[in-house]
Amino acid sequence: MSNDNVKTPEHEQPELTAEEISEQRQIRREKLQELREMGRDPFVQETYNVTAHSKDIKDNYDALEDQEVAIAGRIMSKRIMGKAAFFDVQDKQGRIQCYVKRDDIGTEEYKVFKTYDIGDLVGLKGIVFKTKTDEISIHVHELTLQAKSLQVLPDKWSGLVDTDLRYRQRYVDLIVNSDVRDTFLKRAKVVSTIRRVLEDDYGFLEVETPVLQTIAGGANARPFNTHHNALDFDLHLRISLELPLKRLIVGGLDRVYELGKVSVTRVWIRITALNSLRWNATWHMEIRKI
Numbered sequence: 005m006s007n008d009n010v011k012t013p014e015h016e017q018p019e020l021t022a023e024e025i026s027e028q029r030q031i032r033r034e035k036l037q038e039l040r041e042m043g044r045d046p047f048v049q050e051t052y053n054v055t056a057h058s059k060d061i062k063d064n065y066d067a068l069e070d071q072e073v074a075i076a077g078r079i080m081s082k083r084i085m086g087k088a089a090f091f092d093v094q095d096k097q098g099r100i101q102c103y104v105k106r107d108d109i110g111t112e113e114y115k116v117f118k119t120y121d122i123g124d125l126v127g128l129k130g131i132v133f134k135t136k137t138d139e140i141s142i143h144v145h146e147l148t149l150q151a152k153s154l155q156v157l158p159d160k161w162s163g164l165v166d167t168d169l170r171y172r173q174r175y176v177d178l179i180v181n182s183d184v185r186d187t188f189l190k191r192a193k194v195v196s197t198i199r200r201v202l203e204d205d206y207g208f209l210e211v212e213t214p215v216l217q218t219i220a221g222g223a224n225a226r227p228f229n230t231h232h233n234a235l236d237f238d239l240h241l242r243i244s245l246e247l248p249l250k251r252l253i254v255g256g257l258d259r260v261y262e263l264g265k266v267s268v269t270r271v272w273i274r275i276t277a278l279n280s281l282r283w284n285a286t287w288h289m290e291i292r293k294i
Contacts, residue, residue: 025156046151
């Protein structure tokens with residue numbers, strides 16, 4: 005099986021204009037309608053049994069070589085070369101190259117595959133192998149469209165570079181920028197570690213305190229104000245967590261902490277945006293005279 009897929013570099017292609025993107029969206033909707041008319045509605049698929057993920061396959065290639073695996077993910081690139089094609093699938097662990105031949109999946113199925121777009125979600129089964137360039141890949145013998153992407157993803161070379169758009173459309177940012185996805189995973193591990201250390205090593209109790217408060221706290225910071233229509237009184241989004249935690253100490257809970265959202269208008273920092281995650285731990289130390 006050859007990987008001689010020489011082609012014009014994609015980064016030399018101009019970015020799509022707004023009009024072209026709108027046209028692409030219409031074309032994708034027409035493809036979806038054609039699939040439904042063929043009885044291949046991708047949105048009726050509810051589950052797909054996965055036996056491996058991209059990184060696991062690459063890390064355990066010696067054990068999985070020539071073995072059948074089933075993976076699912078999003079098509080991120082596609083290179084069609086007549087009766088065969090290479091395409092990259094991205095799952096929760098990363099990307100892996102897949103190789104498909106018309107003779108392996110059938111003429112009709114291959115014809116449908118050629119209509120798939122970047123961003124479509126697929127499930128596939130195949131044999132793990134290495135190409136002539138030593139790239140670990142999957143030789144596909146069964147391919148199923150799990151969901152049709154109706155939106156056009158940003159150019160894979162420039163990515164999603166508009167900062168405002170990245171924060172408004174986090175889901176797109178996560179799809180096209182792997183470093184952002186890694187940051188989310190690392191953040192989750194950091195928060196989990198903080199919880200484990202506070203609770204297991206220091207005996208803290210995690211609590212939740214009210215987000216809406218009747219009295220604005222937080223020193224000189226200006227609070228966000230809102231109104232409770234049913235009860236007809238004003239409320240403030242919390243700025244500080246200390247006072248509610250100290251009240252719990254007064255009630256007899258010696259060590260308490262909270263990982264909670266706070267809202268601050270004092271400084272607008274883009275990286276934290278409107279809601280920042282702030283953790284607060286408060287404890288009571290009993291001093292005895294000997």
